[in-house]
Amino acid sequence: MASEVRIEQLFIPNSIDAPDAADFLAAVEVGRKVRMQTWGSDDLAYAPLEKLLELDDPYERQVILVAKIDGEIVGTVDIALPLTDNLDLAEFTLDILPEYQGQGVGRQLLEAAEGFARDEGRTMILIDTNHPGASLHEFASEQLVPGSGQGFVPLGSREVDFARRTGYTLQHIEQFSSCALPLDTKLVAELEAEAEETNNGRYRLHHWTDRCPERWLEAVAVLENQAGGDALPALGSEDDGMVFDARILREAEEVTIAQGRRTVVTAVEHIATGTLVGLTTISVLAQRQDVVFQDDTVVLQEHRGNKLGLLIKVANMERLTEQFPDARVIYTWNAPENRYLLTVNRQLGFTTAGVTGIWQKELPDRRPSKS
Incomplete structure (x- = not known):
């Protein structure tokens, strides 16, 4: 069993070369390792400077919570809060190092993120799960179809099981495709x-x-x-x-x-x-x-x-x-119902790399009383 998990807000340094940037760099590396595990490459991972630049966005506030075990960052949740529209919304990106998955770290991080979002007045949460093409074939007989009725995620996947157990409902699928250049x-x-x-x-x-x-x-x-x-x-x-x-x-x-x-x-x-x-x-x-x-x-x-x-x-x-x-490669996401663009993409040489499931959960407006 893992040691005690500590959840804390990530300090954002002024520069990736700053003496106090170590935790930030470690958090970005967690994201890279998770994408390597999911997709077999780090094409979709942020470089540290890219992530630092992205955090300075007038349209969206981002806060990152990290899970630490024995002082080491083993998981992160990026909380994105739109500032100009969808003011009831928070979007989470949850990443847990492969060797710490299945030990309750993700659930603790997610609960902390939900508490943070609720305190910010956000009641609608979106998270995503990512499924490479091979996993779609592996679990083809067990499919979970979203509320939109288009596409599916593999019911047998660990990510799908986690999202369902934590109270999220599958709303929508995005088909993820790539094309060589x-x-x-x-x-x-x-x-x-x-x-x-x-x-x-x-x-x-x-x-x-x-x-x-x-x-x-x-x-x-x-x-x-x-x-x-x-x-x-x-x-x-x-x-x-x-x-x-x-x-x-x-x-x-x-x-x-x-x-x-x-x-x-x-x-x-x-x-x-x-x-x-x-x-x-x-x-x-x-x-x-x-x-x-x-x-x-x-x-x-x-x-x-x-x-x-x-x-x-x-x-x-x-x-x-x-x-x-x-x-050398271009990536795109499309709704499965957008048949015209999917056809155009196929003509151009795009092939399906996998799917992303968009999950939704409504939080109560306020925390339940302790009485």
Whole structure:
């Protein structure tokens, strides 16, 4: 049996080189080891400086609790508290070192995080569980389907059992996919020709990196709001997502740039009306440019069916390779019900790496009385 577990809030240093940064570095390393265990690589793990930069976010407060045994950090829970919308929400990322899993450390950390969230006035908690592709086949006969009715997580997995035993309900599945870069030149030419044939010269592409040109700011805000609206039902939210306008977009760009991240964007204009009708975004991390992430792809409803999603994604992945030649893999998450984008991704060469289950729990508004 493990020694006594101590839960405490992680001190965030001013720099990763500071004398008081040891615990912070140890906590980040716990996250890296857990991702190695889950995915077989550390592609999805934070570098210490990346994590430190991310913590300085005006839209979200992050607090990290750690579990220590004999002075060593063996588990962490990252608590993210949105500051501009979803003010009843807290999102937890729980990581326990493989050798300490199954010993009650996770439950103690989770209970401490729930208590912290409740004290902050947060009553809706989201956590996730991650399941590599191999585990989906291993447990294929035992499936837990979410409230959305799309996709599944393996019922026999330790993470699923833990989430259920701690009172969480599976709400939604995100399919997690990866694609090797650069794209094959012949494939690119074929896909570009297919998209161009369908849209028949009615559209024009525009590209930018990091900052949106002034002329397109309002149009991009409309598209980002459309992307947010498409995503909201997946989390069971109402219409309380962040609403973008030109000012908020500029602020968000500055936050991203301050965190050292780069953003590669391709948008598509409907020539007849001069309006932007779609865009797609890829994010490049400050500390690690070999692993990149596909963000929003959105096409306005009335322009769907013209293979614009395919057109802008191919073009953006080509631009990414030109600007960031070290990029070797791109990752993306999609709702299983988004069949159009999943089809486009398959055409581009994305393969399923696994699934992420999004779990939800409502906390009582206040702690029960002790009387």
